[in-house]
Amino acid sequence: MGQVFEATDVDLAEQILRESYGGNIRLDAGDSPPRLRLEAATVTPSVRLDRIIFGLHFDVRVDPLGTLVICRLGAGRLAYHPAGGEETTYGPGDAFIPAQPERGLTVDCAEADFHTAVLDPALLDSVAATAPGRRPEPVRFTSHQPVSAAAAEAWDTVYGYARETVDLGVTGERLLAGSVARLLATTALTVFPNNTLSDPTIEDRHDAHRRMLRRAMVFVEENADRDITLADIAAAAHATIRAVRLAFRRHLDTTPTAYLRSMRLERAAEELKRAGPADDVTVAETARRWGWAGAPQLVAAYRRRFGSAPTESARPRTR
Template identity: 45%
Template sequence: MTTTDQAALQTSTYTLTGADAIEQFLSNAYTGMRLHSDTDRPRLRYDRTDAGAFTLDTLEQTAAILDIRAAPLHTIAINRMATGRMQRTCGGVEQRYGPGDLYIATDPDLPYTVRWLPSEIFSAALDSGLLARVAATAPGRRPAPLRFTSLDPTTPAVAAYWWDTYCYLADVLRNPEAVTPLVLGNAAQLLATATLTTFANTALTDPTIEDRHDAHPECLRRAISFIDDNAHRDISAADIAAAAHVTIRTLQLAFRRHLDTTPTAYLRRVRLHHVHQDLQAADPTTTTVFAVAQRWGFANHSRFTATYHHTYGTTPSQTLRN
C-alpha cells in the first residue's frame, strides 16, 4: 500500500489477495459486508483519490466470482464498468451491468447484494451534504431530503456527460501541484452537478411562480456584489443564492433573464478577470502563468489557455511577458 498527501488531497493504492482480506478491506472502505469467492485466492487492486467531499476510486478484481451481501451504503456512489460484468439486487430489483454502463451503486438506505465477475470499475462517491447544497432551494419549498428516483442515467447523453466530468476531474487531481482548496471546491461542485443532471431525483428543476417573481435586478445586484467580493473563496451557487436572499432557481433565472448566463459562468468570468489583472501586474521573472491560474481555481492548463485566448485575444503567457 502507498499513500500520498497534497493539501486536502490523499491518494492510496492497495493490492489484496484472499477473500477474507478483500472482505475486511471493502467493509472498512464502504460498508459492512460478507463476501464469498469461488476461488481460493481472489485478487483486488484498489486505487483511491480522496478529495474530502468526494472520492474517485478504481477497483480491479481478477480470477474470481465474488458474491457480496452488503449493509446500506449511506452515501451516493456512482460506478462505471470498464470491463467485465456486475449483477446487483437492491430493493427486490435485479440489474445487470457490462462494459460502458454507468449506474448508482445502490439505494443508499437499503441493503444490497452483488455478484461481481472479474472486471475493472471506476467509481465516485459524493458527500450527501454536497449534493443537498448544490440542489438546495428556499427553506420550506422542499422539506423532503434529496432522493434519487432511479439508479440508472436518464439518457445515454447525460451518462456520457457524467463520464467526461469524471475523466476531467481525474486528470486534474493527477497533478498535485494544481490542487488547491479552490480547485477542490470547484471539482466537487462539478461532480455534484453532473450527478444531479444524470440521475433522476427529487430536486426541483423548474422555477416556481415565486422564483420568477423574485428574479428581479435587485436580486442580481446582490448576487454580483457577493461574487465580486468573494471570488477568491470556494463559493457555490447555494452560497450566492443565500447572500442574495433567494433560491438557487431564482438566482439562475435572474442571471439568465438579465445577463444571458449562469451564476457559475459569471463567477468563472470574474475569476478569469482577476487572472488577467494579476498577469498584467506580475513580474515575469518571478511569476508563472500556472501559479496565477492555480490561485484562481483554473487547474486544467489547456482549457484555461483556450478560454483566456477566446476572452482576451491573446495567450496568458503573452500577457505576462508584456
C-alpha cells in the same frame, strides 16, 4: 494521484473495502484465491473517485453505506440485488447507481473492473437545494439507471475530466477541487432520475429582478477567491438558487457559475500583470490558485476573453 490498496485474501480485501466505503462489507470468493485492487483519489472530503478491480469471482454483501456510489463498468459483469429491488445485470460501458445510501445490496461480480464516484449526500442536497434551509426532503434517486444513453455519455465525460484533473493534483487547490466536486454532483442530478425540481416557480420569476441580481453579483465579486457555492450566492442575494439562475440568464445571458469564473479570470489576469513577464511556472501557479487545472486551460480562457496570451499582455519588469 491517490492511494493504491491490494489484497489476495478475503480478510484483507474485506478490510480494505470497509475502511474505504464504511458499513459491513462481506466477500465470498469460494475456493478461489481473491484478487482486489483499489485505486482511491480524494477530490474533497465530500467526493472520492475510485477504480476497483475484482479478480476471479466474488459475491459481495453490503450494508447501507450512507453515501451515494455511482459506478461505470469497464470490463467484466456485475449482477446487483438492491435491498427490496429486482436483480439487474450490467456489462462493460454501463453506468448505474447500485443502491440508495440508506439501502444495502448484494453483488455477484465476475472479473470486474469499474470506476466509481463516492459522493456525500449532503453535497447533493446543497447543490439541489432551492434555497438555504428550505428544502423539505433530501435528494433521493428514483432509478438506478441514467435517463438516456446521451446522459450516460455525459457522465463518462465529466467523470473523465474529474479524474484527469485529480491526477494533476487538485486536492491542495480549494477552488478547483470544490468546483470539480460540485460538477460531479450536478451531473449526477442531471444524469440519474431523482426527486429534485429545477423549473423556476412563479415566486422565483418574480424575485429574479435586477436588485437581487446586483446583490448576487457583488457577493461573487467580493468572494471570488473563496470556494463559494450557488447556495452561498443565493443566501447573499436573499433568493432561491432557481431565482438567481433565472436572474443571471434573464439580465446577463449567463449563469452564476460562469460569472464567478469570469471574475476569477479577471483576478488571475490582474495577478499575472502585477507579476511581470509571465513564464510557464507563473501561469501554472496562477491557474491552479484561481481554479484552472493547469496553464493550458487558463491560457485558453485568457485568450478567449482578452484576445492574447498572458505572456503577451504581462507588464514588463523594471530593473
